[in-house]
Amino acid sequence: MEDDIRELYQEVILDHGKNPRNFRHPEDATSEANGNNPLCGDKLTVFVKVGACQNIEDAAFEGRGCAISVASASMMTDIVIGKKISEVDALFGIFHKMCKGEEVGETPEKFEDDIEKLMVLSGVKQFPMRVKCATLAWHTINAAVHGEHTVSSDNQ
Ligand code: ZN
Numbered sequence: 680m681e682d683d684i685r686e687l688y689q690e691v692i693l694d695h696g697k698n699p700r701n702f703r704h705p706e707d708a709t710s711e712a713n714g715n716n717p718l719c720g721d722k723l724t725v726f727v728k729v730g731a732c733q734n735i736e737d738a739a740f741e742g743r744g745c746a747i748s749v750a751s752a753s754m755m756t757d758i759v760i761g762k763k764i765s766e767v768d769a770l771f772g773i774f775h776k777m778c779k780g781e782e783v784g785e786t787p788e789k790f791e792d793d794i795e796k797l798m799v800l801s802g803v804k805q806f807p808m809r810v811k812c813a814t815l816a817w818h819t820i821n822a823a824v825h826g827e828h829t830v831s832s833d834n835q
Pocket residue numbers: 716719720721744745746747748811812
């Protein structure tokens with residue numbers, strides 16, 4: 680493992696990377712999308728089950744990638760289940776800024792716990808190449824819930 684990358688790895692990332700949550704293909708998924716980060720070789724498929732009220736009833740993923748991309752997908756699926764699509768969009772916006780080291784500004788109180796969890800991944804801001812690993816799952820679920828089917832980190 681490269682030294683600069685090692686700093687980035689914290690216990691929680693390693694844990695999610697090794698034992699990803701929601702790593703499965705739900706039979707009743709209403710949509711899915713593929714995410715591809717060719718720079719690192721991360722390839723994920725994200726499945727979502729969207730309920731009648733535009734809420735995420737289930738989210739899961741399959742695929743392979745580096746520990747950061749898998750850990751991020753694992754944490755993301757945990758966080759989005761039970762949320763409305765609009766809330767997922769808002770969280771993605773916040774998380775993207777965190778990863779790029781941009782000012783996040785005022786965040787809704789209801790996201791406090793989620794943002795705290797996502798904080799461990801925001802260390803990628805020091806490693807621009809890794810931002811794509813950390814955000815791939817979010818780009819992919821965004822594509823799934825908004826009806827696109829493939830995203831590539833090339834145009835992020
Ligand atoms: Zn990666």
